[in-house]
Amino acid sequence: MIFYTDEESRTLRTAVYGAMLLVSHADPGPVLEERFAGLRALANLSPDLRLVLGSARPSVPAGTDEEIDCRSRPR
DSSP states (O other), rough: OOOHHHHHHHHHHHHHHHHHHHHHHHHOOOOOHHHHHHHHHHHHHHHHHHHHHHHHOOOOSSSSSSHHHHHHOOO
Protein backbone atom coordinates (compact mmCIF):
# COMPACT_ATOMS: atom_id res chain seq x y z
CA MET A 1 0.00 0.00 0.00
CA ILE A 2 1.22 3.49 -0.86
CA PHE A 3 1.05 6.19 1.80
CA TYR A 4 0.57 9.83 0.80
CA THR A 5 1.02 12.88 2.98
CA ASP A 6 -2.04 15.06 3.60
CA GLU A 7 -0.73 17.61 1.10
CA GLU A 8 -0.13 14.94 -1.56
CA SER A 9 -3.63 13.54 -0.98
CA ARG A 10 -5.18 17.01 -1.37
CA THR A 11 -3.19 17.59 -4.55
CA LEU A 12 -4.33 14.27 -6.03
CA ARG A 13 -8.00 14.94 -5.18
CA THR A 14 -7.85 18.47 -6.59
CA ALA A 15 -6.14 17.29 -9.79
CA VAL A 16 -8.50 14.40 -10.50
CA TYR A 17 -11.76 16.15 -9.68
CA GLY A 18 -10.52 19.41 -11.22
CA ALA A 19 -9.79 17.61 -14.50
CA MET A 20 -13.26 16.08 -14.48
CA LEU A 21 -14.76 19.51 -13.83
CA LEU A 22 -12.78 21.12 -16.65
CA VAL A 23 -13.82 18.41 -19.11
CA SER A 24 -17.49 18.78 -18.18
CA HIS A 25 -17.28 22.55 -18.71
CA ALA A 26 -15.33 22.27 -21.96
CA ASP A 27 -17.68 19.78 -23.62
CA PRO A 28 -21.07 21.25 -24.51
CA GLY A 29 -22.69 17.81 -24.26
CA PRO A 30 -24.93 16.57 -21.47
CA VAL A 31 -23.35 16.84 -18.02
CA LEU A 32 -24.73 13.45 -17.02
CA GLU A 33 -22.69 11.72 -19.74
CA GLU A 34 -19.54 13.49 -18.54
CA ARG A 35 -20.26 12.44 -14.96
CA PHE A 36 -20.58 8.78 -15.97
CA ALA A 37 -17.38 9.01 -18.02
CA GLY A 38 -15.58 10.42 -14.99
CA LEU A 39 -16.93 7.65 -12.77
CA ARG A 40 -15.78 5.01 -15.27
CA ALA A 41 -12.31 6.58 -15.27
CA LEU A 42 -12.23 6.57 -11.45
CA ALA A 43 -13.15 2.88 -11.44
CA ASN A 44 -9.97 2.14 -13.42
CA LEU A 45 -7.66 3.77 -10.88
CA SER A 46 -5.56 1.71 -8.51
CA PRO A 47 -7.15 0.81 -5.18
CA ASP A 48 -4.64 3.09 -3.41
CA LEU A 49 -5.68 6.10 -5.46
CA ARG A 50 -9.39 5.33 -5.06
CA LEU A 51 -8.84 5.24 -1.30
CA VAL A 52 -7.13 8.66 -1.38
CA LEU A 53 -9.85 10.17 -3.57
CA GLY A 54 -12.60 8.89 -1.30
CA SER A 55 -10.99 10.02 1.95
CA ALA A 56 -12.19 13.65 1.83
CA ARG A 57 -14.03 16.14 -0.33
CA PRO A 58 -11.95 17.69 -3.11
CA SER A 59 -11.05 21.35 -3.04
CA VAL A 60 -12.00 22.88 -6.37
CA PRO A 61 -12.15 26.59 -7.18
CA ALA A 62 -15.49 28.38 -6.96
CA GLY A 63 -16.82 31.07 -9.27
CA THR A 64 -17.75 31.51 -12.89
CA ASP A 65 -15.67 30.02 -15.68
CA GLU A 66 -14.20 33.46 -16.41
CA GLU A 67 -13.26 34.09 -12.76
CA ILE A 68 -11.57 30.71 -12.46
CA ASP A 69 -9.74 31.18 -15.77
CA CYS A 70 -8.42 34.59 -14.68
CA ARG A 71 -7.15 33.24 -11.35
CA SER A 72 -5.33 30.34 -13.01
CA ARG A 73 -3.36 32.52 -15.44
CA PRO A 74 0.15 33.62 -14.45
CA ARG A 75 0.46 37.30 -13.67
